[in-house]
Amino acid sequence: MSLLTEVGSPAASRPHFPELFTQGHALLGFVLLVYPALASDFFVTQIGAYSLIVGLIALSLMVLAGYGGMVSMAQITIAGAAAYVVAILGDNNSGVHGLGWSWWIVVPVAAGSASVLSAIFGWIAVRTEGIYTIMITLAIATACFYFTQQNYALFNGFPGYSGLRAPTVLGVYWRDPQPFYYLCLTVAAIGYVAVLYAARSTFGLTLQAIRDNPRRMRAIGFDVTAHKVFAWWLAGLLAGVAGVLLAWFNGRVSPGTIAVAPAINILVVAVIGGLRHPIGPFVGALVVVVIQTFAIDIVGAERFNTLIGLFFLVIVFISPDGILGLWARYGPHPERDGKTSG
C-alpha cells in the first residue's frame, strides 16, 4: 500500500512549528494573493477557487490517510452532507425545505453536523484496516448516494437543491469571483496551517504512532479507537467547511455531487498530489481541475476522458507518491543544500 507510506516520521531534528514557514510559503502566499489580479474571472473561480475547495476536501483525506493510515472514500459524502444542510436550513429555490436561517447559524451547523457524521463513519470504519477501510467507506459513500437520489422527503431526490446563494456580509456578495476566491483561499490557508500544526501536536504524533504500530500504542495505554475517531472528526470538520463552500460555488447540491465518480475523484486528487505533506492535495486538485476542464478542448468530445485517465496513469506509474514524490526525487534536496527543512 504505497498510499500508506510513512509521512513525516518524528525525528530529532524536527523544526519547531513557526520555523516551518519559510520564504517559500511567503512567496506562494504572495502569488496566491495577487493571482486574481492577473487572471480572468473564470480562472479565479472555476480553476482557482474550485481547486482550493477540492484541495480542502482532499486535505481531509490526506489527514486520515497520511497521518492515520485510513484511506477514506467518503470525504465527498461528508462535504456533501454539509452542502445539503446549507440547502435545507438556508435558502433554496427548489420549493422543498429551505428554512431560510441566517448564514451564521447555517455554516456552523453544517460544518458541525458534517464532522459528527464523519466521526460516525470513522467509528464504523476504525474496526477495519487497510483495504477494508477503503471498502467500507466506499460502501457508505455509495449507500448515501443512492439514498439521497431516492429520498424526496429530505434530499429532494435526483434534482437535489438549486438556488443556493452565498451570503452578503459587510456589503460584499461572497459569491462574486474575487471575494469568493479570497474566502476559499483564507479557509484553505487556515485548514493547511491547522493540519501542519496538528501533525506536530501531541495528538498528531500519537496518531502517527498509532498508524505505525497500533498494538504497541494500545499496550502502553493509549485509547487507539478514540484517537482514530477524533481524527475522523477533525477531517470531517475540514470536509464540512469545504462542503459549505462547494454548495455556494455550485449554487446547488444534488446526488451527482456525492456520486461514486466524485468520491473516486477526491482519491485521485490526493494520490496525484501526494500524501506526504498537506500541500499535496492542493497541488493535486489544481492539476486535476485544470486537466478535467481543458481536456475536451485538446482531444474533442469523444476521447477526452481517455486522455485524463492516461495522464493519471502516467503520474502514478512514474511516481507512486504523486507529484510531491516527483518533486522529492528530482527537485532540489535539502540534505544536499545543507539545510534541514520539512
Add this chain to the structure above:
Amino acid sequence: MSIARRTILALALAAGVALPAMTAAEAETLKIGVLATFEGAFTVLGEDSERGALTALDEFAHKAGGKDIEFIRGSSDASPDSAVRAARKLVEQDGVKILIGPLSGDEGIAVKEYAKTKPDVTFINGSSAAQDTTFRNPAPNFFRFSTDGAQWMAGLGTYAFKDKGYKSVAVVAEDYSFPYTQVFGFMAEFCKAGGHVPSKSWVPIGTKDFSSVIAALPDKVDAIYVALGGADAVNFLSQYQQAGGQAPLIGGSITVDQTVLTTKGKLHDVLIGTPSAGPTADTLDTPEWKAFVDEYKKQKGAFPSPSLFAHAYYVNAKAALLALNEVKGDLSDGGKAYRAALAKLSFMTPTGKVSLDQNREAIADIFLTEVTQGPDGALLNKLVKRIPQVNQTLGIDEAAFRALGTVSRDNPRCP
C-alpha cells in the same frame, strides 16, 4: 532555500495556468457552445445530438449573419451539476454568447437557473424535455424550439386504451424529471380515457441490474409502459426478455428511439409492435424529412435514421442560426435584438412548423408511432398518426393544466 526554489517551479506552473486566460482574445468567428452528454449512461445520445447540431451547421455552410460559425463542445454526464459546470466553462471561459443545450431533463432545469444569472447570454435548449424548464419560473433568456416530454406523449394514452385495448398498465421509468414529464403526458390521457396505473417503478439512471424491478412488476397488467433511455433501456429490455416477460410494451419517446433500436441482439422480438409517440417518426415520408435524413447521414457514425436527440439539436441549432441571420450576426446589444428575433421565429422543420408560446416553449407536431421491421431488417418507428401543433398544455386550458400540479413521482395517480 529549497522550498523557495520549489516554489519558483510552482510559480511557473501557476503562470502556465493563468496565461491562456489572458490570450483568449476575440476572434473573427462567432462561437456557439454546444452542451451535450459525452460521458456517462447517455453518451450515445450525446454523440447523436452533436450530429444533429452539425447537420444544421452544414446546412448553413458554417455561416450565419455574415460570420463564420464555430461550435465549441461542452460535456456533461447527465447530472445537473456537471451540466452547470460545463455551461459555466463555455460561457465564462470560452466566452460564447449563444449556448445550445443541454440534453436531459434536470440538466435543462439547472441550466435554466444558471441562465438567470447570465442575462446577456442566450440559451437555446438542446433536447432536454422536462416540463418545468419553461413552464414554471422560466428564464427570459432560455428558448426551447423542441417540445417537452409531456407533449411528446400526445395521443399515446388514448391510442393505448382505445386501439390497443390496454386497461391497466404498469410504469417503469427513470427517477428524474424527464420521465416524470413523460409519464405525466401519457397518464393525463390514459387515465382520462378510463385506464389504470396500479404500479410505478422509479429506477435510478445508470441501473445495471433490473431483476428486483422485474420481479416486483404486477402480473395482472395488460402492458408495461417503459420510459428509460440509452443503456438503461437496453439493460431493462434484455433482462425483461431473459426473465421470460410476456406483457406487451408501451414505449416512452426515448425508449424506442434509434439509439435503442439499433442495439444488436434479441431485442427485436420484444420491441416489434411497441407503440410510442414523440417528435419524430422514422417512416415519415415528407420530402423535408427525407432531405433531413440524407443530410444527417453524411455525419460520421450516423444511425440509419436520426434519433430524436439529433432532431432536437438540429431544430434548436437551426433556430439559433436563423435568428442570427435575422439580426445580421449582431449581438453587440447584449443579445436583446437576437432574443427578440428568436421569440418571433416561426419556421419549417423536417417535422413541420414550429413556433414559440409566451414561455418560449415550442408548439410543434407530434407523431404517434409503432415499432416495425424495415425491409433491411432494421427496426423503425412506423408512423401511425400525426398530431398537429401540440402546445405545452396539451390543448387543455392553461389554468386547468397548471392546477394539475407539478410533475413528480406521485402526480398524476390513477391506481
